[in-house]
Amino acid sequence: MEFHHHLVNGLDLLQAEGFTDAGAVHAFSTRKGGVSTGYLSSLNLGPSRGDDPENVRENYRRFAAAVGVVLENVVLSHQVHQDNVRTCTMADAGKGLFRPRDYDADGLITDVPGLPLVIFSADCIPVLLYDPVRRAVGACHAGWRGTAMGIARKTVERMCSVYGCSPDNLRCAIGPGISRCCFETNADVPEEMRRVLGAEAEPFIDTLDNGKFKVDLKGINGYWLEKAGVSAEKIVISDDCTTCHPDIYWSHRITGFDRGVQAAVIQLVEEL
Numbered sequence: 001m002e003f004h005h006h007l008v009n010g011l012d013l014l015q016a017e018g019f020t021d022a023g024a025v026h027a028f029s030t031r032k033g034g035v036s037t038g039y040l041s042s043l044n045l046g047p048s049r050g051d052d053p054e055n056v057r058e059n060y061r062r063f064a065a066a067v068g069v070v071l072e073n074v075v076l077s078h079q080v081h082q083d084n085v086r087t088c089t090m091a092d093a094g095k096g097l098f099r100p101r102d103y104d105a106d107g108l109i110t111d112v113p114g115l116p117l118v119i120f121s122a123d124c125i126p127v128l129l130y131d132p133v134r135r136a137v138g139a140c141h142a143g144w145r146g147t148a149m150g151i152a153r154k155t156v157e158r159m160c161s162v163y164g165c166s167p168d169n170l171r172c173a174i175g176p177g178i179s180r181c182c183f184e185t186n187a188d189v190p191e192e193m194r195r196v197l198g199a200e201a202e203p204f205i206d207t208l209d210n211g212k213f214k215v216d217l218k219g220i221n222g223y224w225l226e227k228a229g230v231s232a233e234k235i236v237i238s239d240d241c242t243t244c245h246p247d248i249y250w251s252h253r254i255t256g257f258d259r260g261v262q263a264a265v266i267q268l269v270e271e272l
């Protein structure tokens, strides 16, 4: 399994092998191919970034068309840096874009074909999951707090408990986000990782000469997926660092709050 960039109608989409051809259309967005302007130029997929709602809807129309998901049914997460995972049904279709959200959720799961799950990131780590045997999908957002809470593992566990998925069958894609090269932190981040993971956190932490640290959030999310029983060869991790490439990706570390946001989407195809 690997990642590839695909240019579709001016959008630059990052997609992992082993998903779309096996029945789950999906993509990680970049900044490219939208209609938003100024510091939101151009593919802002965040409805609460101060963008013109018409521009956001047009961006979603383009994104949904390029990926092949059902626009009217998109279910948007409502991320609060916690580890809530919502079980989504057709009753949630359109929430966050066409209708208000009535939940907080950093993770979404469903077994309903045609119901696209959308999570957001702009340095944080987006994770998409697919079980091609039980036919269920999941998506979660892991900032450093969510990473410490193990939201990736919890999303797998919820897919198993709610849908009867087997971790053996899961395919997982950890998308573009801030990489070890750029995630310089104070002591609070490594301390929290060590509190939760003990010595198993050490391979993911560098101590710098300036007294700060670098932490590998993508690696820790991969670790959680393996702890949940997913086999390493079914976990693919994007090398793309959002902070290294602010021309391609929104990066909170580069621009602060004056920015758009990436979306990651996954949806079971309606007919195999």
Ligand SMILES: [Zn+2]
Pocket (backbone or CB within 6 Å): 178, 179, 180, 181, 182, 183, 241, 242, 243, 244
């Ligand atoms: Zn970097």
